[in-house]
Amino acid sequence: MATNVISAHGLRKSYGRGANRFDALKGVDLDIAEGESLAIIGKSGSGKSTLMHLLALMDEPTEGRIELGGTDTRALKGRTLNKARNQTFGFVFQQFFLTPDQSVLENVVLPLKIAGVRRSERRRRGLAALEQLDMGDKAKNKAVNLSGGQKQRAVIARALVNDPRIIFADEPTGNLDTATGAVVEDILFALNREHGITLVIVTHDEELAARCDRRIHIRDGLVVEAADREEVAA
Template sequence: MNSAVLVANEIRKSYGHGSSRFDALKGVSLRILEGESIAIVGKSGSGKSTLMHLLALLDDPDGGQILVEGSDAKTLSAREINRLRNQDFGFVFQQFFLTPNATVLDNVVLPLKIAGVGPKERNARGMAALEQLELADKAKSKAINLSGGQKQRVVIARALVNNPKVIFADEPTGNLDTATGAVVEDILFALNKEKGITLIIVTHDIELAARCDRRFFIRDGVEETTTNVEGVTS
């Protein structure tokens, strides 16, 4: 049986104070197993992106506990958290967050540069990631000159360049047309099945969510239901 890579226990998160306070999460628990694909599903404002940000250690919960491979995130040093985010976690967002006038290769190798990897090795690993995504011919092109689908593949290459254990994908096809979105989906699920990368997708797209091993439905900051690939509710 696969072990848990991430566990959330009764986590809570609020924004604002007094009459303007908004409770984004109201005690959510979730266990994510190594190598599975899971969709966190909900409408805008449901708390799904907040949950992903907390699981990815991009923010701290106000209450509850997050475990990373059994270790309480609160006990991790800033250096350990930065290493996790830079090496073990990969991120794919619908906004791309590419540097427009930098080359595709420079965008892809940014995590390696942050990690202190030398130019020769990081360029070799960056090119390997681009070849995997069939973008090697675009390595010297500026990111601003790419199509939406190409930009998203660059983002995936950047997420892969450090051989992550987990990929967080927040509405990864939200800015893409249907055909291009399907290609991006196929790439992400191939990485999950072939490389064993744990895939956590935040989406409101039920069809995308249906491709995952498990679906975690959230509404108004609380869990609604969790269903597996056969549609069994737990």
């Protein structure tokens, strides 16, 4: 039986107060197994991105708790929280978030720089991540000069450079054409399948979600449907 890498219990997230209060999540329970691929799907405003931000420890729930490898993350504060997040997670976003005038390598090694890894080691690991994605020849290029597909490969390299247990991908193909998006999808699922990296994808794309081992559907801040790949195919 697979070990849960993340367990969420009774997650609620509210913004504002009184008449202006908005309940983005209304009580979500979720277990994510080590090495699985999970799609979180739903329309804009459903709460799916809010859930991802909580699971990735980028925000705190109003109520409820999240366990990371069995540890209650409410006990993680300040540098300890930042270290856990930096060492455990990789992030792939629709908007890339690359610094355009810096080189591809400089963008890729940013998590290592934040973690205090020495320059020579940052360079070694950054180049290795780029080579893994057939981007080694682009290391010295400015990020602004990359195509959309190359930018997303660079983002994936940045997500990999810390050897993460989990990659969170928020609409990872949303800014790409169909053919390039398919290549990026293949890369992400290969990392999941061949390297055992847990993959959590937030998307409204049903076809992308169908490639995952399991999917949950969020509507109005609640999980309204959950299915694995075999159930969806049937």
